[in-house]
Amino acid sequence: MTTATVERAAVRQLSLRLTGATTVRVLRQLVHDRRTIAMMLILPSALLGLLYLLWKDLPTLPGQPGIFDRVGLTMLGIFPFVVMFLVTSIAMLRERTSGTLERLLTTPLGRLDLLLGYGTAFGLAAALQAIVTVTIATTVYSLAVVGSVALVVLIAVVDAVLGVALGLLASAFARTEFQAVQFMPVIVLPQFFLCGLLVPVDQMAGWLQVIAHVLPLTYAVEALQEVGRNATATATTWRDIAVVAGAALLALALAAATLRRRTS
Amino acid sequence: MEPGVTVTDLVVDRGHRRVLHGLSFTVEAARVTGLLGPSGSGKTTLMRAMVGVQQVRSGEVTVLGRPAGVPWLRARVGYVTQAPSVYADLTVRENARYFAALYGRDGRAADRVIADVGLADAAGQLVLNLSGGQQSRASLACALVSEPDVLVLDEPTVGLDPVLRVDLWDRFHALADAGTTLIVSSHVMDEAARCDRLLLLRDGDLLADSTPAQLRADGGSDDLEEAFLQLIRARAQEVAA
Numbered sequence: 001m002t003t004a005t006v007e008r009a010a011v012r013q014l015s016l017r018l019t020g021a022t023t024v025r026v027l028r029q030l031v032h033d034r035r036t037i038a039m040m041l042i043l044p045s046a047l048l049g050l051l052y053l054l055w056k057d058l059p060t061l062p063g064q065p066g067i068f069d070r071v072g073l074t075m076l077g078i079f080p081f082v083v084m085f086l087v088t089s090i091a092m093l094r095e096r097t098s099g100t101l102e103r104l105l106t107t108p109l110g111r112l113d114l115l116l117g118y119g120t121a122f123g124l125a126a127a128l129q130a131i132v133t134v135t136i137a138t139t140v141y142s143l144a145v146v147g148s149v150a151l152v153v154l155i156a157v158v159d160a161v162l163g164v165a166l167g168l169l170a171s172a173f174a175r176t177e178f179q180a181v182q183f184m185p186v187i188v189l190p191q192f193f194l195c196g197l198l199v200p201v202d203q204m205a206g207w208l209q210v211i212a213h214v215l216p217l218t219y220a221v222e223a224l225q226e227v228g229r230n231a232t233a234t235a236t237t238w239r240d241i242a243v244v245a246g247a248a249l250l251a252l253a254l255a256a257a258t259l260r261r262r263t264s
Numbered sequence: 265m266e267p268g269v270t271v272t273d274l275v276v277d278r279g280h281r282r283v284l285h286g287l288s289f290t291v292e293a294a295r296v297t298g299l300l301g302p303s304g305s306g307k308t309t310l311m312r313a314m315v316g317v318q319q320v321r322s323g324e325v326t327v328l329g330r331p332a333g334v335p336w337l338r339a340r341v342g343y344v345t346q347a348p349s350v351y352a353d354l355t356v357r358e359n360a361r362y363f364a365a366l367y368g369r370d371g372r373a374a375d376r377v378i379a380d381v382g383l384a385d386a387a388g389q390l391v392l393n394l395s396g397g398q399q400s401r402a403s404l405a406c407a408l409v410s411e412p413d414v415l416v417l418d419e420p421t422v423g424l425d426p427v428l429r430v431d432l433w434d435r436f437h438a439l440a441d442a443g444t445t446l447i448v449s450s451h452v453m454d455e456a457a458r459c460d461r462l463l464l465l466r467d468g469d470l471l472a473d474s475t476p477a478q479l480r481a482d483g484g485s486d487d488l489e490e491a492f493l494q495l496i497r498a499r500a501q502e503v504a505a
Contacts (some may be wrong), residue, residue: 018365018366021362022362024362025358025362028354029351029353029354032354098347099347099348100349102345103345105317106315106316106333106343107366107367107410108367261316261317263317264318
């Protein structure tokens with residue numbers, strides 16, 4: 001009985017190391033895939049540039065923020081969410097179809113170690129992506145942010161981790177690549193429609209507001225809008241970040257619970 | 265000596281089909297046990313049950329005296345799937361180092377097993393650029409790196425050139441001599457001769473739990489393939505009678 005306790009303690013103690021090893025492994029896989037890295041770093045800035053050119057010459061009402069300032073800032077939170085959702089669900093599906101997942105489940109690696117390893121690796125990639133995108137947005141496209149730019153990066157990273165967590169969860173229900181790709185519109189688009197970018201949440205029909213308030217992306221967008229308006233971080237900003245982070249952790253826990261060690 | 269693996273009345277269903285019909289046997293520790301049988305006989309399912317990733321209908325599988333798949337065993341049991349399960353977008357060395365890290369081993373241990381499977385020259389290459397045989401050896405290296413007490417290998421020598429095959433079998437016996445319990449599946453009967461013990465599987469039933477010498481005697485032929493056939497025919501007559 002004491003040996004069992006010691007063993008269990010050892011397993012728990014090791015998990016940080018195993019998570020770290022998995023993070024390094026996932027990052028190494030990324031490093032070998034130059035084109036994916038290039039797209040990850042450049043694509044959001046390029047798309048943001050398109051929006052900038054779209055609205056550049058449009059007149060704005062005096063005293064109102066320009067439409068690019070509002071939409072562009074929100075997109076800084078939505079890009080990492082969408083990109084990381086897609087990348088993660090494909091990565092996890094590859095892990096499943098290549099047999100490496102089954103193999104990992106026979107090793108001392110815990111299910112949560114694996115998922116946290118993915119979350120950390122793609123979270124780091126998202127941080128790099130956010131730094132590039134935010135820098136280009138605020139300089140080249142002169143996106144106006146009243147609050148802290150560092151806070152914008154933080155929100156983008158938390159959004160990315162949410163994308164990773166939901167991607168891991170969704171991949172548990174995808175048996176084929178076709179299914180995995182189609183989970184993107186299922187999970188991402190409703191959140192995008194209802195997040196408050198297309199129509200402010202308080203102007204939606206009551207029942208839609210209820211749904212919007214259940215979806216985590218709504219809080220990410222609200223947090224970004226708060227940073228866009230206020231010089232210092234508001235309580236709402238921090239609460240919203242906490243809600244998004246909490247949703248990401250919940251999704252990770254659910255993903256771990258749906259990852260079965262024994263399969264038929 | 266405690267048996268390496270004990271299987272008792274193991275029944276496994278996959279979908280609506282019964283794949284294993286109540287198998288019972290023990291696998292001696294520190295021996296090379298061959299799991300022989302045609303494709304579809306249930307070899308892979310049985311191996312998956314031993315490493316604890318197969319849902320079982322009923323019965324028990326214990327490895328080193330503990331229920332298959334418990335955390336204690338995961339550091340002590342190595343598993344190599346039939347298709348190479350390594351990361352194609354990593355180099356051989358990166359793969360071996362990752363699996364080494366999962367078992368608390370260092371980079372030197374990783375380099376050592378890469379050399380052991382004859383991939384030292386390819387260590388820096390991406391797995392996707394390797395030949396099929398090299399990929400299976402990379403996969404094998406990732407299991408050897410933990411120096412497991414029990415090694416479960418699903419058709420590890422498929423597609424390897426004969427010289428390499430002999431090399432690997434020598435390595436398996438060296439491991440067994442050092443105390444490792446090996447369970448090696450194959451559908452090629454000429455590999456059966458290289459095993460210390462044989463389990464013959466057909467349609468989810470255990471046809472024989474024997475040794476190569478005993479099988480030759482029972483089947484009345486020096487050729488193991490022929491002896492296996494005799495055994496199947498004898499069994500069919502028993503059932504008919």
